[in-house]
Structure formats: structure tokens, C-alpha cells
Amino acid sequence: MELKFSVSGRIARPVAEVFEAVVDPAQLSRYFTTGGARGRLEAGATVYWDFHDFPGAFPVEVVEVEKDRRIVLRWAAEEGTAGGEAGAAGSFTTVTMTFEPTGDGRTLVTIAEEGWRETEAGLRASYGNCQGWMQMLCALKAHIEHGINLREGMFK
Secondary structure, three states, rough: OOOOOEEEEEEEOOHHEEEEEEEEEHHHHHHHHOEEEOOOOOOOOOOEEEEOOEEEEEEEEEEEOOOEEEEEEEEEEEOOOOOOOOOOOOEEEEEEEEEOOOOOOOOEEEEEEEOOOOOOHHHHHHHHHHHHHHHHHHHHHHHHOOOOOOOOOOOO
């Protein structure tokens, strides 16, 4: 069984505004990366994300960016924690984010991740990341639509 998932949500803002809220580290730090984000999401870059629930900035490789449409990231498939060093087998997962206009001024954001080893630890790690990406979508929606930081104080 291949370990992968996809989550999605609609954000009541135009695609360009939603896309920018993800690629801009200052904005991402306001609602998602509770410990901060360093580096803009641009193809070929390695950026660093830090979370209070998983302290210590970890690298995120930016594989592809298609403005206002798609972002592809690669990071360590740490089985047991989020981010950090690659698991024992040096495995990585791929995250693909897509941004689609809905025709009514909203944006459908879909985040898919795949690449864990087919082990009990890989399964647990995939569930944890699925939860994290759904939280990211909820936090993005609350932040961009209402100026609310859902993650503030949640983990520290």
C-alpha cells in the first residue's frame, strides 16, 4: 500500500493573494510556521521552517514553483517527528500544492504528500503530516480571510 494523502479547502480570496501568502516567508510565519520561516519559496531554493511543536528549523527543498498554480516541495520523511533529518533510509517525501480559481473569487488549495516507507513508523508519520497540512489550510483560511492566527499559543 502506497502511503500518500491529499487535503483541500477553499479560501475566499483570489489565487494570487492565496499563493503569495504561502510563498512569502513573512506571511507564512504569521499563521503556519510558528517558529518562523526563512526564505521565499522559489524553484531551486532551500528554505527553513521552524515549528514550536517540532522545534529546530529544518530544510525544505523547493523543487518547482509555477506562479499562482503549483508548488512542489521535498523534505525529509522523518518517521516519528516532522521535518528534521532524513529517516534511517534517507527517505524523503514530496509535497505538491495546487491553487485553482473556483470562478467565484475563491481559491481551491490542494496539498498532497507522498513518499513514506511502507512501515508502521511511515504510516504514523504520514498521518501526522496529513493533520499538519489540514491545520495549515485552516490557519491559512482564518489568517487571510479574517486576520486570525489559529496556531498562536497552540503549541507553546
